[in-house]
Amino acid sequence: MNNTTLRIRDMVCGRCVDTVRTELTRLGYAVTEVGLGSATIAGELTETQLDTIRRVLEEQGFSLLTDRRAMLVNQVKTLIEQTLNREDLGETKWRFSDLIQQAFSLDYDTISSLFSQAEGITLEKYIISKRLDKVKEKLVYTDLTLADIAYQTGYSSVAHLSNQFKQQIGLTPSYFRKVRQEKLELQQQHVATD
Template sequence: MSKLFVKNMVCDRCIMVVQDQLEKLGIETKSVKLGEVVTAQELKLEKRQQLEASLEALGFHLIDNKKSRIIEQVKNVIIDLVHYQNNEAKINLSDILSQHLDLDYNYLSNLFSEVEGVTIEKYFIAQKIEKVKELLVYDELSLSEIAYRLNYSSVAYLSNQFKKVTGLTPSHFKQIKEDKRKPLDKV
C-alpha cells in the first residue's frame, strides 16, 4: 500500500481524471480523494515514474516534500469546506484544520504563510469569494441566501469583503456577467 499526495486536485472531475490515469496504468487503488491516492500495493519505481509523467501531462504533480504535502492538505480541506460542504460547519477554520490534519494551527498558519506568501485566512476568503462569484453567475440564490450559505454574518459583510477582493460590488459583478472567475488551483 502507498499513500501518494497529488497537487492541483481541486474538484470531483480531478478525482475522476486521476482515477482514469491510475486505471490506464493498471494501478489498483483503495481510495482516491482530493489531493490523496491510496494504492492497494506499494508502487515500484518504474510504475511511479509512469504515473508521475501521465499526471504531469494533465497538470497534476506528485508531492514528495512533507511541507508541500501539508500545504496541499490545508488547501484541499478549505476547498472541500467552501465548495462542496456549503461551509455548513459552525466551528472555526483553525479548529477544522487542526482536527483534520492533527497538527497545531499555529504551525499550519506559519508554514502556509511561509510557503504560499499569503495567510490561511486570506486563502480561505479568496475561496469563499470564488464561490460567491459562482453562485452569482448561476443566479439561483439571492445575496442573502449566498451570505447565509457561506456563513457570512450579514449581506453587508459579504458585500464589503467581495468589493475589497474583486473591486466590484456583488450586484455590479452580477450585472456585467463577465467571467471573472478563476480556476480553483489559481486562487
C-alpha cells in the same frame, strides 16, 4: 498486500478526481480510492513507477507530493475546498482556524506559517480567496439572494460579504449578478434563433 496512497496537488473538483482515476487505471494500476488530493493504489510502488505516475500527472496539470510539508499544505487546501462545498455550511457556527487546527492536531499558527512559506500567500488570504470564488460561482450560476449566498458560504452578514468582496475583488456582487443576467439573455437569444 499493502496499499500506496499518493498525495496529489491541484486536485480541486470532481473532474480532477475522474482524470486521476482514469490516468492511473490507464497505466494499469488497481485504483482502490480517489478523492480530492489523494489516490490509493493496491500494492507498493517502485521509484520507476512513481516517476511514471509523476510524469503522467504533470501532463494533466497535477503534481505528486512527496515532501511532508507540501502534503500538509495540500491537505489543508483540500479541507478548505471540501468545507466550502458543504451544503450545510451556514447551519453551524465555526471558524476555519478551529476546523484546521482540529483536523491536523497542530497549532493553527504553525500550520499557517508552513502554508505561507510554501504558497507565498497567507492562509487567511487563501481562505478568503477561495470563499469569494464560491460566492462568485453562486452569483453567476444560481438565483440565490445575496443573503442566502452569505449564509451558505459562512459569512456572518451580507454587509460583511459585500465589504470583503469589494475590497478583495474590486467589484461589487451586483456586477457578477449582472453577468448572470447577460448570460441568460444570450442563451435565450441563441435558443430563439435556433
